Amino acid sequence: MGFQTRLARCIMAIATSPPNPETLRLIDTEIQAIIQQSIVRTTKLLESKTKELHKLAQALVEHETLDKSEVEKVIRGEKIRQVEEKLKSAAPESNTNVTDPNPTRTSAPRPQLVAAA
Numbered sequence: 001m002g003f004q005t006r007l008a009r010c011i012m013a014i015a016t017s018p019p020n021p022e023t024l025r026l027i028d029t030e031i032q033a034i035i036q037q038s039i040v041r042t043t044k045l046l047e048s049k050t051k052e053l054h055k056l057a058q059a060l061v062e063h064e065t066l067d068k069s070e071v072e073k074v075i076r077g078e079k080i081r082q083v084e085e086k087l088k089s090a091a092p093e094s095n096t097n098v099t100d101p102n103p104t105r106t107s108a109p110r111p112q113l114v115a116a117a
Contacts, residue, residue: 006030 007030013023046053052075059066059074070080081089 006026010019010023010027010030013019019027055074055077056066056071059070059080063070063080066074066080073080
């Protein structure tokens with residue numbers, strides 16, 4: 001009997017009455033099978049992509065963070081920008097419009113103190 005058929009039977013059994021120990025055992029068995037299949041599939045995937053994983057690990061050691069396009073480039077074996085280049089492109093340019101937090105006032109003259117006679 002396939003997983004979906006057994007799962008459907010378990011769901012129907014639980015929906016109509018409190019689950020009995022056999023139903024709970026069947027659910028546990030199915031969940032364990034799903035987890036085991038996932039472990040096997042994940043292990044195979046990681047083993048088949050070992051080269052790419054090592055490239056990514058090395059790039060992360062060098063750069064600490066990678067964005068999506070950089071990850072894709074690393075996997076394809078392409079070079080990515082060096083950290084210094086990233087910092088230069090991220091730094092604000094010196095000729096950008098920056099508002100002075102303490103502007104000098106030139107619109108009105110300062111009042112002068114006059115000595116009383």
